[in-house]
Amino acid sequence: MKDFNFKIPQNIEFGLGSLNKLPEILSNNNSEHVFLISDRGLESLGVVAKVQAIIEAGGIKCTSYLDVKPNPTITIVNEAVALYKECGASSIVALGGGSPLDVAKTVGILAKFGGDIKQYEGLNKVPGPIVPMIAIPTTAGTGSEATASSVITDEAINYKFSVVSYETLPKYAILDPQLIMTAPASIAAACGVDALIHAIEAYVSKNASPFTDTMAEKAMQLIGANLRKFVANREDEEAACA
Ligand SMILES: NC(=O)c1ccc[n+]([C@@H]2O[C@H](COP(=O)([O-])OP(=O)(O)OC[C@H]3O[C@@H](n4cnc5c(N)ncnc54)[C@H](O)[C@@H]3O)[C@@H](O)[C@H]2O)c1
Known part of the structure; x- marks a missing residue:
């Protein structure tokens, strides 16, 4: 390591x-x-x-x-x-x-x-x-x-x-x-994809560590399961919290 x-x-x-x-x-x-x-x-x-x-x-x-x-x-x-x-x-x-x-x-x-x-x-x-x-x-x-x-x-x-x-x-x-x-769907979607890309970048980085991998894996899991729900309905509190 x-x-x-x-x-x-x-x-x-x-x-x-x-x-x-x-x-x-x-x-x-x-x-x-x-x-x-x-x-x-x-x-x-x-x-x-x-x-x-x-x-x-x-x-x-x-x-x-x-x-x-x-x-x-x-x-x-x-x-x-x-x-x-x-x-x-x-x-x-x-x-x-x-x-x-x-x-x-x-x-x-x-x-x-x-x-x-x-x-x-x-x-x-x-x-x-x-x-x-x-x-x-x-x-x-x-x-x-x-x-x-x-x-x-x-x-x-x-x-x-x-x-x-x-x-x-x-x-x-x-x-x-x-x-x-309050974000319109376009901003919610663009920002959610920005966050997902940050997580993927960290995960595939040559400088990744067990600490960053843990954060990146959890981020990809939360965003993957919730971004589409949140963009479809920005009043979905559970998706917004994720
Ligand atoms: N510092 C960093 O680590 C870092 C990383 C990535 C990008 N950036 C920079 O961040 C900037 C982009 O930021 P961004 O994508 O968060 O958007 P932004 O701050 O540029 O805002 C975009 C639009 O969204 C509106 N908006 C913001 N929150 C809203 C809400 N809750 N409801 C309705 N409208 C809302 C704003 O009024 C604005 O019109 C760029 O300049 C980019 O280069 C910085």
């Missing part, structure tokens, strides 16, 4: 209604003013307002940046960083699919260490812990809430690049299956 190591330095809350744990997590982490990063699609569904209300009901101030677009660009990252610095928040809540979550990680880097996001491209270029971040995924595909990666588009050269560092791993991830149940 090849040598391997693994670490998961993260707190993960899973469960229907687990979104309601957000104020407690924020106040345990001394967050008095949070910067919420999300997108207009989730705003129009009322999901952003729901999360803002939960934060504010906990007596915590909330400033929001909602202009993240799919495949987010450097311009979007820079706009969000400027607003973060101006508003005086001390932690970040990322709400959405991979796009808002990836923007949040890069905002956390630039707010703490400054510079241009391109200088952090590649592996382990982030010098230390970023702004504390809580990730609340609303799609079940990219896994960005539990990865050390963010993917940003350099629109000037039409090129997607990755920033990969354990320093960007969100401190907490709240996985509330209710949040993925």
Whole structure:
């Protein structure tokens, strides 16, 4: 067997209604003013307002940046960083699919260490812990809430690049299956296939280990048995939880 190591330095809350744990997590982490990063699609569904209300009901101030677009660009990252610095928040809540979550990680880097996001491209270029971040995924595909990666588009050269560092791993991830149940069938299907491909990639990787094989086998089993059911009926709680 090849040598391997693994670490998961993260707190993960899973469960229907687990979104309601957000104020407690924020106040345990001394967050008095949070910067919420999300997108207009989730705003129009009322999901952003729901999360803002939960934060504010906990007596915590909330400033929001909602202009993240799919495949987010450097311009979007820079706009969000400027607003973060101006508003005086001390932690970040990322709400959405991979796009808002990836923007949040890069905002956390630039707010703490400054510079241009391109200088952090590649592996382990982030010098230390970023702004504390809580990730609340609303799609079940990219896994960005539990990865050390963010993917940003350099629109000037039409090129997607990755920033990969354990320093960007969100401190907490709240996985509330209710949040993925608003997805239209097309997004549910595309994100489910994204998750399945991540599991297959891990399973066939030359760097696979007994630990990653265990995770990948269980993921393929759960996705295989539930993805079609979930796409056909997004109100199926059991399939959404899987
Ligand atoms: N960081 C990583 O490890 C990683 C891995 C793979 C992909 N990515 C990146 O993630 C991005 C793609 O993320 P994605 O596929 O999760 O989608 P996304 O975040 O780009 O969102 C796509 C659309 O879905 C909508 N949406 C999201 N959740 C919804 C919900 N519950 N109900 C209704 N609509 C909803 C959004 O409003 C948006 O219009 C790409 O930029 C990709 O490069 C990152």
